[in-house]
Every structure is written in structure tokens, then in C-alpha cells.
Amino acid sequence: MEAVKTQDVTANDLSWQIQYQHDRCTLCGRCLAACSFRAIEAVMEKRLVGLPTENQPAYRIMPAIRQKNSLTEACVGCGMCEKVCPNQAIRPVKNPYSRQNLLARAGGSPIKRGGRDNLHQDRTLDKIVVGRISQMTDPSLDAERHTFDILAPFGRILPPHELPFKNDGHSLQAEGQTPPVNWIYPVIFGDMSIGALSARAWEALALAVAYLNEKHHMPVRMSSGEGGMPQKLLGSEQLKYMILQIASGHFGWNRIIQAIPRMKADPAGILIKIGQGAKPGDGGLLPAAKVAEHIQAIRGVPKADLLSPPNHQGLYSIEESVQKMFLSMNAAFKFRVPVAIKCAASATSVSVYNNLLRDPYRICGGFLLDGIHGGTGAANEVSMDHTGHPVISKTRECYLAAVKQGRQGQIPLWAGGGLGLTGNAAADAFKMICLGANGVFISRILIQLMGCIGNEQGRCNACNTGKCPTGICTQDPRLVKRLDVDRAAANIVDYMLALDYELRKLMAPIGNSSLPVGRSDALISLDKDVADKLAIQYAC
């Protein structure tokens, strides 16, 4: 008998097990070709084919498909094998007895993955209901026919008494310069860089944004993510739909600065990323496997792991950030483009927001709070699952802190992280807006719309490996080709149209034709603790 070591890894130790029915398999090999993780292999198996006779052996050596007993080539449950199999002969099944978490760390290094946190399934937003319905004396509106004004500001808002108005007794004339403000759709496509996404996926997003703007007149804006963007886009009119991001690695920023003289249009905004929800307190990471040639060209880097520092080097206070980063970013675009920051939601978020609100230069044009659920890039699993702060209560606290000072709206609040997790981003956005956000940003749901099959139950989440089976989060040309750009863009456009309709369907019954920012009276919670924390009505 062959010696078996009890500590060897077997398929039963892995998170996903391959169920294979050899009697259905025609050995076409499509599953092998489709599995980007090489979690299955073609083998020869000795099978019993009947009772032995004198001339006929009882066993036959037959070709078959088998799961590899390997941690580095473990199945991630993406289901591509099942998708391509013509006979339903193979599929991954979640293994409830997995030991992968223990075994994977036994090599001495932490688990890294992309995707989403897998622990926090109990959503506060699902415990909130729109409970104040207009009836009789304040009739609800007709979502089909009424005109709705669904726009949110991106940029610094001056308090009324500081508006530079000259009053001649009959009319007001604005004089001098005011901070730039762009009114945009209250849903921003969140920052997923052109390195984290495949060029085709990023193109699909940009295409969807342009289509929504130009065909449907929905002024949706998209954040570039860290790492710059193609030169052609920087020099095109469509730049006005993009929010350019700068993060601690400054990747791609040099090319952007150099492109400024050639820009035909101003970008919609500048977003300085201080932190991110998936791995708060951690910088970005683009593994070398994903640093393709075009990424190297855009960022001006060799093919190597690209790590952004966890902080912005040389900045040690909020005031300093304001003075250096904001001022330089504002000046770079001659004070015509609003500059905002994105922070990971944290116990300290309110302090940061307060400080920005009190900035005498009034140049921070937006505060994007990224909650615990976020993430598409590479992160340590321990960070993704165990660090961060839910975005809901922190957004509410920031809003109420501004209310206390009478400064609400002066730095528009945008919230993201876990919005649209259950597939309905409109309901989540509406509730966040009622709680005080001016708008929201969504990311993960966008890649899901493109075809990403990752989920919160540990399926796939291999964005960091460069082996994304759907061609969304990879730079492998063979895999990237799997993504149908037009269909991905169309899915996003269609979803946004549905979202827009659903937003109106929520605004109409509360009798609002413009965004109900801060209309917390429209919400109730069936959970007393949630109601108390968010200062909304408790109902049962």
C-alpha cells in the first residue's frame, strides 16, 4: 500500500470541492481550458468495469478530470468548469468542512485575496424602512410623470452669508471667484484602477458612463482609481466624466500632470485617496502578475509589485493635508476643478470631517467615506475581514456633526462600501441620502454587473491573482478576451436606468421631487438600537 501522510492536503481540506461525474463526461477538455486557477487536471484513473474473466481484466485505465490537492492551485468555486461543460458533468461545491484557512497560513505568510469581506452579513440598511409616506394633504408624486431633480453637488459649498453677491436692491450679481462645484448624479462609479481591472473592464465602465451621459442625460461620474488612465482619454472630451484619483503611491499622476496642457476638457473632480474601506490603514497593492505592459506605460514602472504606502508621506496633520495636497491639486487645474478626499470610515472620521469643515481656505470639495464592505483589490484577508467601520453610522455622525455647527452640505458627504450588496443600490442610496449623504459611490456591484461571480460566501474573490476567470480583474490577454465589453457596458447602463427609476419610485411616495438629503424623518427602523444610533424613529 502506498504510504499516506496524514498531514497531506486533500480536496476535503479545501474550501471548494469538484464534483465530477465521469459517466456524463465526454472528455472534451473544456473545463480544463476554462479553469484559470489550474485547480483541475486530466489524469488516468483505474476503474472497475465489471467482474474479471480469464481474458478480460476487471479494471481499465481511463482518462478523467480530477481536482488537485493543492493550496496554491485550490479551486475558488468560480464555476467556469460548470459553465463550459456541455453535459453538466462537473461543478464546484462549497465544502463546509474546509481547513483552508488554517492550512494556507501554515506557510508562514498571511492570506491575500481580493473581493469582499466574508464576515459581515447583517446589514444595517436592511433594518431601515421608508416609513413616512405622503398622503392626503401632502400627496405623493407620480414617479412616471413628475419631473425629478436628481443631482448632487461635488465641490465646496460656501455658507450663504459668504456668497460673493453684490446687491443693488433689486437683484444680486455674483462677483469674483467661488469654489468650483459640479452637480452630478448622486451615484459615482467608485475607484477601481485600470491596473486592478482589465483594460476591457475599465473600458466597459468608461463606455457605460459616456453612454449614460450622452444618451440618457444622466451625469454619472467615474473615479479613475489610482494609477492614471490612457493618454487618449486624458486628451478627450470624455475626460469631463472622470474623477481623477491621486493616492499615496502617486501612480500615474505624473502622466496626468504632463497631459494637462493637452486636455480638451476639465475632469469632473480630483479625488485624493487617503484610505479605503477594504483595508483601512493600508496602501494599494497591484501584484506584479497584473502589471501588464500598458500598466507599465501608464504608470511608468517596471513589472513588479506596485505598493502604495499606507499613508501620504510627508503629511502629518489634516491641516497640512489641506494646505499642501488640496492647494496644489486645486492650483494644478487653476481652481476650476473640485478636489475631494476619500477616507476609510473610522472611529476618527468625524474628527477629520470637522477639521475639514473648519478649514478657513474652504477648498476641500467632498468627503467620501468608504465603509467596511468595500474592496476589489488585493488585501490581506485579516484586514478585509477584521478592520474597518460600517459606513452608515459614520456618515450619519458626520452629517449630524455638521448640523451641530450649521455647516451641513458645505463639504458634500459621499458614502460607499457595501452599498448595493443585496443587488438594490437604489434603496441603499436613498436611505443613505436620507441619513445625510449627498450621494453614494458603488464599485463592486459594477463588476458583478459585468459578470464577476465573486460573493460574500467566499466564492472566487481572486481579483488579486491575475487569474480572474471572467476577464474583469486580470491582465492575462487570454482571460481578458473572455469579457464582452459591449455587453458589460450595456448591463451597467441598464442597471443605472433601473436604479434611476427606483430612486424616483422612492422619492415619489415621500412627496419629494429633489433629493431628500437629511430627511431622516422619512426613515424608520425596526431595530431599536439602530434607530437610537442613527437618530431615526423606532417602529414596531
Add this chain to the structure above:
Amino acid sequence: MCRIGAIKSKVPFHPSRALRLMLPQQEGHDNSGFAMVMQDLDGVFAGYKEQPLLSLACTQNGLKLVKDFMDASGFMPVKEYIPRVNRVAGLDIKAMPHYVFRAYDYPEYFRDRSRPEKEELLLDTRLELRRLLSENDSGYVFSFWPDVLTLKEIGDPKDIAVYFRLWDDNGALMAKNIVTQCRQNTNYDIVRYAAHPFFLQGYTLCANGENTFYTRNKEFQLSLHRGYTGFESDSQNFLYTLHYVLHELKWPISYYKHVITPLPFEEIQQRSDRRELDLIRQSLGHLEINGPNTIIAMLPDSRIMTCCDSKKLRPVVIGGDETTMAIASEVCGLQAILPHRDESRDIYPGEREVVVITPELEVERWKQ
């Protein structure tokens, strides 16, 4: 839905006329209260136009608290009108023991101060009186302002009129302007303060309908001015915004409508004053109302104005003759007091329109 009304006349008239304006519109009342603000007074207060007039309802203890406070503050009473009430049995009224309308001279050290300084003193004094009476559960102070008299009462407007002898035109209470309403606010407990109209530093306002942006209006107003207090009704938001735009920001009146019902973004972009309107919408978005309302407001300079919500869900009509103009929710109100007016000249303002009646009874209309 409430019914609201206002009368402006070149000739002083008695509150009975305001009642006759409102009672035909009774379907819109729940008969839970009556309130009116009289401005440009005649009758007993004709000779005291510069002296601030205190209007309050209180208990015996409240009377003493107010007297002590006003004495200590240096205000000298110069004229008083105590309504001789008619205590008929069975009236639907929850009357307070005392109603006081008393004109004062400013404290001696304040007499030569500027008008703005006096305005601040009067506001602080009223707020302090309100706090004092509220803490001791001893009464309500409605206004403290020159040439302005306010009465608010809980009960059936007709019974309230009987109680205060408001049907008897004896010439004591007369004014050229009255803004009035005949109900309490259903969103809140029945308290005297909740009855429309509301008053602040010369600005009077009543509204019907609902303000769906009440919470965000209130949250913003709380930090704008110390006088923005009470919030017994979602319509108070309109008054505070009116005061803020005209008194604090000192903007022309045409911008009030732009604040409470801003134009849609697309329309703003087509206007030549798009930059100003855009900045206003940015900075004052929290004062937008976005609910069904018509408002009637009276300004310190005696102008009366009306405008509606941007969806035009509430009715209002303006009509009159050479000596009197009136605004009412329903035309039957106008019919009751101005039956001989030229009805073809009645104005039914649109959702973007503002109508102002000047002291000379000229009617100004403009589109937002």
C-alpha cells in the same frame, strides 16, 4: 388642508372682517383655533406706533413674572388694552386667565439707539419672556414689536370671536393689515404657539399644507439665528427662511422664492442669472421646502405677499377694490368681504409666481 387669509386696506378695519373672510372657508378648518397678527394699528393703539407692543396670554403668576421682568429691564408701560371678555357658557374655547396687549417705552438708555439695535433688544426680550413663562408654565408671549398685535387662541373660531367680542366693531382694535388663520397645526399637539400666523421681528407668515423638508429646514435654521426657535409647526420654517433671506442676508424679496422652491437645474442653466441661482441653490439647499404649500407673508414695511409651492398643490386667490385687497385660499372668502370687486381681475398665482401688494395697494407680480 388649512385655509389662510390676509386683508390689506387703506382704511383701518376691525378683526371681524378677517373672521368674515375666513369663516366661509370653514371646510378647511378643524375649528381647533384662531390666530391673527394685526399690523399698522389704529383704535386704542393709534398713537403708539413707535412703542413696542407686547401681546401675551398668561396666568396670574405669569402676569407678575412679566411685570417684574419688564420693570427690571427698564421698559415703561405707556398704554394697555385688556379685552373685556364675554364669558358665555358653553363656548368652545380654552381661554387663559389674562390677555394683555401693552405698549411700552424703550428703556431710557436705549431710546437713542439705532433701529437695528432696538430690533435685537425686542427679540431678546421676547425670547427671555417666552423662556420665563414657559419654565413656570405661566403663559405665552406672541409678539413684542411696534405697531403689531397678535392674538392666538385654542377653540372654535366663532366661539373665540364671541369670547373676545370680535364681532363687535367698537373701534378699539383696528388695523390696516391683518393676516389670519382658523385652525391649529395637526402635526403637533394643540398649543397656542402652534397656531398660524407666526411672527418674528416684523415678519408675519402663515402657510397651509405641509413642508416635507421640515426636518432638514429645521436642522439648518437652528444654527442660523437665535430667534429661530419654537418649531411648533412645519410652517414656521417659511417664516424663518423669509426672515433669513430678507433680514439677515438682506437680499431682494424676489430671491425668497428661489430659496424655498428653487428652479430645476435644467431651467437654471437656461437663465442669464444662472451663476447666482446656482450658488443660491448650492448654499441654501437645506431651506428648500419641497412640499405642498401656499404662504401669505406680511413684511415690516407693510407689504403683503403670497406664493405657492413648485407643484402648485395648494390654492390661493387675490382680489380687491380701490381701498382693500385680500388674499384667501378660496374665492368664497373674498366674496364674503369684497362682493362688489371686479372678479375678472382676481389673480390665481401660478407655481412660479410671486404676488406682492404694496402699501399703496399696487399689485406686483413676477415669475420666479
